[in-house]
Amino acid sequence: MSAPAASARYAARALAALSVDPIGLKGMVVQARVGPARTAFEAVLPRLPGPLRRIPPSVSDTQLFGGLNLAATLAENRPVRDPGLQQSAATIIVPMAERITPGLAARLSRILDDDSGHIMILLDEGADEDEAPPGALLDRLAFHVDLNDVPARGARFLLPAPADIADARGRLPQVAYHDDAAGKMTAIAARFGIDSLRAPLLALRTARALAALDHCDHVEEEHLREAAEMVFPSRARAFPAPDDPQTTDDPGTDGRTDDDESADPTTIPDEILVDAVAARLPHDLLEQNLRRERSRNRSGGNGAGARKIGNRRGRPLPSRPGKPDGRNRIDPVATLRVAAPWQRLRRRNDTAGRSVIIDPSDIRIRRFEERSDRLLIFAVDASGSSAAARLAEAKGAVELLLARAYAKRDQVALIAFRGQEANLLLPPTRSLVQGKRRLAALPGGGGTPLAAGLQAAASLMQVSRRQGMHPMLALLTDARANIGLDGTPGRAAAWSEARTLAGQIHALGLASVVVDISVRPGHQAEQLATDLGGDYLALPRADARRISRAVDTALDG
Amino acid sequence: MTQPFPFSAIVGQEQMKLALILTAIDPGLGGVLVFGDRGTGKSTAVRALAALLPPITAVSDCPVNSESRGDCPDWAEITSDNLVKRPTPVVDLPLGVTEDRVSGALDIERALTRGEKAFEPGLLAAANRGYLYIDEVNLLEDHIVDLLLDVAQSGVNAVEREGLSIRHPARFVLIGSGNPEEGELRPQLLDRFGLSVDIATPDSIDDRIEVIRRRDAFETDTKAFMTRWRRADGRIRKKIMTARDTLHQTEAPDDILRDCAALSLALGTDGLRGELTLMRAARAYAAFKAAARIDRSHLRNIAAMALSHRLRRDPLDEAGSTTRVNRVVKDLLG
Numbered sequence: 001m002s003a004p005a006a007s008a009r010y011a012a013r014a015l016a017a018l019s020v021d022p023i024g025l026k027g028m029v030v031q032a033r034v035g036p037a038r039t040a041f042e043a044v045l046p047r048l049p050g051p052l053r054r055i056p057p058s059v060s061d062t063q064l065f066g067g068l069n070l071a072a073t074l075a076e077n078r079p080v081r082d083p084g085l086q087q088s089a090a091t092i093i094v095p096m097a098e099r100i101t102p103g104l105a106a107r108l109s110r111i112l113d114d115d116s117g118h119i120m121i122l123l124d125e126g127a128d129e130d131e132a133p134p135g136a137l138l139d140r141l142a143f144h145v146d147l148n149d150v151p152a153r154g155a156r157f158l159l160p161a162p163a164d165i166a167d168a169r170g171r172l173p174q175v176a177y178h179d180d181a182a183g184k185m186t187a188i189a190a191r192f193g194i195d196s197l198r199a200p201l202l203a204l205r206t207a208r209a210l211a212a213l214d215h216c217d218h219v220e221e222e223h224l225r226e227a228a229e230m231v232f233p234s235r236a237r238a239f240p241a242p243d244d245p246q247t248t249d250d251p252g253t254d255g256r257t258d259d260d261e262s263a264d265p266t267t268i269p270d271e272i273l274v275d276a277v278a279a280r281l282p283h284d285l286l287e288q289n290l291r292r293e294r295s296r297n298r299s300g301g302n303g304a305g306a307r308k309i310g311n312r313r314g315r316p317l318p319s320r321p322g323k324p325d326g327r328n329r330i331d332p333v334a335t336l337r338v339a340a341p342w343q344r345l346r347r348r349n350d351t352a353g354r355s356v357i358i359d360p361s362d363i364r365i366r367r368f369e370e371r372s373d374r375l376l377i378f379a380v381d382a383s384g385s386s387a388a389a390r391l392a393e394a395k396g397a398v399e400l401l402l403a404r405a406y407a408k409r410d411q412v413a414l415i416a417f418r419g420q421e422a423n424l425l426l427p428p429t430r431s432l433v434q435g436k437r438r439l440a441a442l443p444g445g446g447g448t449p450l451a452a453g454l455q456a457a458a459s460l461m462q463v464s465r466r467q468g469m470h471p472m473l474a475l476l477t478d479a480r481a482n483i484g485l486d487g488t489p490g491r492a493a494a495w496s497e498a499r500t501l502a503g504q505i506h507a508l509g510l511a512s513v514v515v516d517i518s519v520r521p522g523h524q525a526e527q528l529a530t531d532l533g534g535d536y537l538a539l540p541r542a543d544a545r546r547i548s549r550a551v552d553t554a555l556d557g
Numbered sequence: 558m559t560q561p562f563p564f565s566a567i568v569g570q571e572q573m574k575l576a577l578i579l580t581a582i583d584p585g586l587g588g589v590l591v592f593g594d595r596g597t598g599k600s601t602a603v604r605a606l607a608a609l610l611p612p613i614t615a616v617s618d619c620p621v622n623s624e625s626r627g628d629c630p631d632w633a634e635i636t637s638d639n640l641v642k643r644p645t646p647v648v649d650l651p652l653g654v655t656e657d658r659v660s661g662a663l664d665i666e667r668a669l670t671r672g673e674k675a676f677e678p679g680l681l682a683a684a685n686r687g688y689l690y691i692d693e694v695n696l697l698e699d700h701i702v703d704l705l706l707d708v709a710q711s712g713v714n715a716v717e718r719e720g721l722s723i724r725h726p727a728r729f730v731l732i733g734s735g736n737p738e739e740g741e742l743r744p745q746l747l748d749r750f751g752l753s754v755d756i757a758t759p760d761s762i763d764d765r766i767e768v769i770r771r772r773d774a775f776e777t778d779t780k781a782f783m784t785r786w787r788r789a790d791g792r793i794r795k796k797i798m799t800a801r802d803t804l805h806q807t808e809a810p811d812d813i814l815r816d817c818a819a820l821s822l823a824l825g826t827d828g829l830r831g832e833l834t835l836m837r838a839a840r841a842y843a844a845f846k847a848a849a850r851i852d853r854s855h856l857r858n859i860a861a862m863a864l865s866h867r868l869r870r871d872p873l874d875e876a877g878s879t880t881r882v883n884r885v886v887k888d889l890l891g
Contacts, residue, residue: 024776061653106652106693113600136736139595173777182773183766190765195758196596200769205776466743 005154007147011041012157014143014230017209018119019048019159020168022089024205026112027120028143029097029133029234036152038123044157048091048119055085055092057099062323064107071360089117097122097133105134112140142202144234160213168212175208177219188228188273193238203231225276233280240274322365334364374410375428375469376401376551379457381477381517382418383448391444394476394517396544397551399436411469413460414439417453419446420487424456428464447489450481450528451497458505465510472511474551475532478518479525495524502531513537513551560779564605565789567598568768569759575842576752576862577606578793580730582800583841586834587751588709588731590694590742590866597756598768599734603690607647609790611798613686617641620678621685621725630725632676646687648680648729650705652696659704660716661723676723681714684729694733695742702746705731709749751834752859753866755879800844807843808850809836816856816890823885826867835863853890860886 011030018025032038046052055063066084073080085092092111094100100108100122111118120141122133138144147155160168185200185207194200207227211219319334339362346357378401380394398414412435414426426438454475461471481494505512512534516525521538529536537550567574576589591599615622617639619629629635650659661679668674680689689705691697708714714727733750735742747753759765775782814836821832836851838859843851865878 065651065653102693103652103696106696110651110692136595182769183762186766186769187762190762195594197598197758197765197768197772198596200765201772204769204773 005150008150011145016160017206019165020212021209022117022119023115025142027141029122030145031124032147037147037150037155040155050090053090053092057096086111091119093121095123097124098126100134105136109136139196171212175211191240192236194235199235203227225273228273228277229280232277319364329366331364331366335362338362373469375464375471377413377457377473379415379453379475382416382444384445393544395439397547400548415456416442417449422452422456447483448481449483451485451501454501461510474513476515476517479528499531502528506533561604561608562601563786563790564609566771566786569764570756572754573756576754579841581797584730590750590753591734592737593756597758603732610645612642612644614640621682648684648689650691681727685727689729690732693735695735747866752862754862804844807840813851831864831867838863
């Protein structure tokens with residue numbers, strides 16, 4: 001039999017450390033799609049302390065925190081409470097961890113913060129880099145292991161014997177470490193751009209658990225190194241800055257380098273330790289972090305139509321078995337339908353002589369699909385530089401999209417900017433008549449207050465997002481900004497203001513597309529699209545039909 | 558219940574600690590909002606505050622911690638005049654909480670077993686005269702937020718459901734914490750918080766190391782650590798008590814009121830609530846510093862936490878709102 005793969009060795013070591021100090025280390029995130037490696041990993045989980053519990057990402061609060069058991073309460077005529085997962089220490093396995101909502105993450109974090117000895121194993125099956133468990137949990141759990149590249153042959157997880165773990169647990173309180181260990185760990189974390197102070201703390205506790213496992217009463221250098229290797233790489237936000245002062249011109253690392261110099265010599269991290277962590281960093285670290293920042297904005301708990309299945313409104317979905325927990329609604333017809341076939345059988349054993357007998361397991365819960373409206377915001381440049389003819393095309397495109405909006409449940413809003421300011425010509429609407437009337441009244445000519453247009457769009461997007469809509473921006477302009485936010489002319493200032501605002505819209509995670517409508521497409525509009533993080537379409541000669549189709553495709557993708 | 562980390566042992570985060578102390582001195586300030594990244598010690602500080610606060614005197618059986626028997630609500634059927642000292646209530650409002658649990662509801666146990674219609678008080682009753690803490694306040698569900706806003710405003714919790722008609726006092730200091738990355742707060746809720754602080758991980762390596770050392774010492778030997786910090790906690794508690802007594806004698810001179818108005822005007826804060834909070838916070842701070850009257854140095858220190866969350870957003874100003882407030886304060890007050 002072949003030796004276990006490197007990541008499998010790390011995973012096994014992490015599991016061993018977790019069994020020794022569950023309160024301090026909290027758990028681990030395992031990135032693994034279904035496969036032999038994951039199967040082998042899950043097979044060793046029962047060896048962790050505490051009973052094994054598996055919870056789906058849709059777990060209810062009653063299951064987590066306990067609550068009244070309605071069925072038993074009614075049957076026994078006294079309140080019967082179900083204990084929640086929180087009550088007793090357990091190993092909690094969460095499959096499909098990438099689907100945990102921020103709300104559930106906050107609840108799970110609360111359970112972890114109680115320090116009652118829960119171990120949490122998140123099985124992250126994210127297919128894209130965009131999919132990841134919520135940061136609140138990633139920050140609290142000590143370890144992060146990627147088993148995706150482990151071949152079937154290497155998927156072996158060797159844990160220490162139970163007696164050894166029990167011995168290590170007993171030894172743990174006595175394990176001491178050298179005074180500067182805390183400083184070392186903190187300094188390394190800072191070198192890798194890790195802001196959360198939980199990281200060095202977790203690393204320190206890991207080192208201690210490892211020392212206990214190795215029958216040492218003192219944390220040695222190698223334990224610190226191993227702990228740093230296990231805890232830091234997945235959290236790193238930057239490659240360590242080289243110590244050479246000449247190479248500190250990278251703006252992102254300036255602050256840290258200053259700190260390193262001002263700190264006393266004992267806190268300068270050991271180069272060996274830094275190198276050990278650096279060796280385990282993923283090579284596309286910075287890209288990954290960038291993606292993570294973006295996806296966080298897109299799918300965070302901002303009420304932006306992220307929640308698609310609710311239980312209040314929208315199109316009905318098939319009912320599902322469930323318990324009434326005060327927030328969902330019972331579907332009486334479906335419940336009766338499930339109970340119907342059993343009535344004769346149940347009546348035979350029923351002493352109370354009831355006519356309809358419904359068991360708790362019959363109860364069906366009503367579900368609805370909650371669709372959030374898409375709001376398409378057109379910000380149209382009506383200045384003199386966008387020739388009047390182009391404006392007509394833009395108007396035509398808006399009308400076409402509006403006509404389709406009713407069928408697609410889209411809403412459309414129109415902002416026009418010309419002269420000194422931007423105006424919301426058409427507040428979010430689905431009404432075709434109203435839209436056409438307002439559009440016809442849109443005059444052209446004057447300067448290009450691009451920044452004002454972007455500002456108006458950004459504020460409308462934020463308001464509509466708070467109302468649960470899903471806003472998208474289609475900016476039709478030639479990007480030749482020449483009027484600033486305060487209405488004063490000046491090309492350079494106006495352009496830099498517009499770029500700043502575009503950057504902010506990007507930072508808010510709002511989808512956008514720039515349609516360059518000037519006769520000779522220039523690089524300015526393209527630059528603006530980059531700042532917005534959106535697509536760029538140069539459509540110098542497009543008619544209304546083509547613009548509307550292009551916008552539709554760009555935003556749908 | 559796990560032992561909370563001692564308040565005085567929290568490294569740095571002076572603004573957050575000060576804001577919490579000010580609400581302890583003047584509960585009328587209207588709560589604190591703490592916004593910051595993960596792992597910056599938000600929850601730690603709030604839970605530490607609970608241990609720091611002086612105890613209150615309350616009727617022993619009263620579900621809403623009334624001060625005297627006359628204040629107890631009728632439905633509680635209090636029979637004894639027994640007064641007890643109990644720690645200031647700090648009630649946690651968990652995220653998944655139901656409306657029943659917050660406002661109180663029909664007592665199911667009594668309804669089932671004895672067939673009586675009785676009221677089971679909820680979290681709002683338990684938080685009366687104390688603190689209500691909401692972690693991850695930006696993830697709280699909207700209908701609970703609406704309920705809280707209404708009660709925080711009126712100081713009375715009214716329950717009209719299941720044939721019950723109950724009211725009881727619910728005056729509490731609302732403390733919210735959250736991570737801005739996970740969603741923003743509705744402006745209506747923002748405005749209800751008197752003070753707001755943004756916190757970040759300490760910049761200096763030495764501070765960070767100190768945080769790690771203390772946390773680790775706390776976790777490895779809690780008892781010894783608590784003994785070491787008990788004196789410091791006691792000193793803060795004593796200062797809070799003294800400040801509470803002198804709060805009403807602390808003068809607010811006319812030129813300070815003028816400064817408050819000028820600050821709010823220059824920053825363009827909406828409504829007069831900002832000015833009022835600014836003045837009250839300055840008074841509490843002056844009392845905490847054992848000063849007889851408010852002066853400009855007090856205003857300077859608390860302006861940011863009283864005003865920063867009331868500003869309208871300026872899209873071109875990349876500096877945070879705290880920086881903007883401080884800039885205006887510097888311009889106006891020197």
